[in-house]
Amino acid sequence: MAPMARAMARPGGRSARVQQAVHDAVHALEAEVGRGALTVPLIAARAGVTPSTVYRRWGDLRELLSDVAVEHLRPETDPADHGELAADLAAWAEQFLDEMDSPPGRSYLRDALLGDPDGDNAGRCSAYAAEQIDVVLRRADARGERRLPDVETVLDQVVAPMMYRILFRPGGLDPAYARRLAAACVAGDRQ
Amino acid sequence: MAPMARAMARPGGRSARVQQAVHDAVHALEAEVGRGALTVPLIAARAGVTPSTVYRRWGDLRELLSDVAVEHLRPETDPADHGELAADLAAWAEQFLDEMDSPPGRSYLRDALLGDPDGDNAGRCSAYAAEQIDVVLRRADARGERRLPDVETVLDQVVAPMMYRILFRPGGLDPAYARRLAAACVAGDRQ
DNA sequence: CAACAAAAGCGAATCCTTTGCGTTAGCCGA
DNA sequence: TCGGCTAACGCAAAGGATTCGCTTTTGTTG
Incomplete structure (x- = not known):
């Protein structure tokens, strides 16, 4: 136990x-x-x-697989640098969606969420995404870009919608959706 | 099989x-x-x-529990009518978050997602939410309210962020978060 | 280096899961 | 209404998975 x-x-x-x-x-x-x-x-x-x-x-087998799944979901490299936030975020979102919505990605995602009584591994997954986003945002800030969203906003407006659709409405997700979310977020449909 | x-x-x-x-x-x-x-x-x-x-x-035990969990997650009544979209959506989001983020709610949610190879039950959960939102939006339309978001937008901007946080960042969710998301969505931080 | 405690090994008992085969009961056409 | 047909169920045995008490190993601490 x-x-x-x-x-x-x-x-x-x-x-x-x-x-x-x-x-x-x-x-x-x-x-x-x-x-x-x-x-x-x-x-x-x-x-x-x-x-x-x-x-x-x-x-439990599930808890073991949950641990292993998290390792698979850990990003291996920093997001690519395209010179501006809009491009960076769009590219990252697209890749994120592509990886997470693939059969193995969904499988690992399910495993990670599944055997995880205390939500510890799930939190880890979210932290990975947050880290990547943070890198992208810091880079933009260093470039002098202004009116940047914060990490929480990107999680709400970009990551969450993708995850929701991956988990609850499998099928019919395309790269354009990721780009659209990223674009809307950067454009600052907030404030 | x-x-x-x-x-x-x-x-x-x-x-x-x-x-x-x-x-x-x-x-x-x-x-x-x-x-x-x-x-x-x-x-x-x-x-x-x-x-x-x-x-x-x-x-499988998991598939059986998934079926049963979906029944628990089915809403029993239409969202309450508060006279305007902003209030309706805020109240609905708050109640949704309250139910889904409770220990039993999270348990049913996990079960529903878990034992569901083809994502059928998960889709059902999403459809329940979409139905409720649709009721709220139609009501607003019938009142003559204008510049309404569509169901997909509400799913992206209100439901998805709550679900993401429930699943991936358990703890620390309060009703104000739900109201904030609903308010931002209605205010039309979109377009 | 000795004593302690956490974690692993071992094996038996229990329980879950799968599978083949015979039986039952709902469905359909005459 | 009455047989024939077949999906779904009951039964029972075989094969794994899981748990548990006990012993042994191993890393840590004084």
């Missing part, structure tokens, strides 16, 4: 090794047998640990 | 009775033993059917 996957009492040594081995096993098996065929005993065997270890640490 | 919970080939008779009995059993047991203690065999026993029946019809 204590999913201390991240707040380890003993960060160094065996606990860390086991966590790494299990995560690696999930990655490998996702590719080999597919997301749907994953089971705790299977993962445990591949990781060289006993199933009970996994159950004690994560409590 | 065929979750024909809703598109029954033989709507009348036994199939319908079984579905009803199982749904009723879920409702009763949710109250008695709590969401977390639900299992297929438990539900089946209460409903007077065998577990294999449940597995064949719904495929």
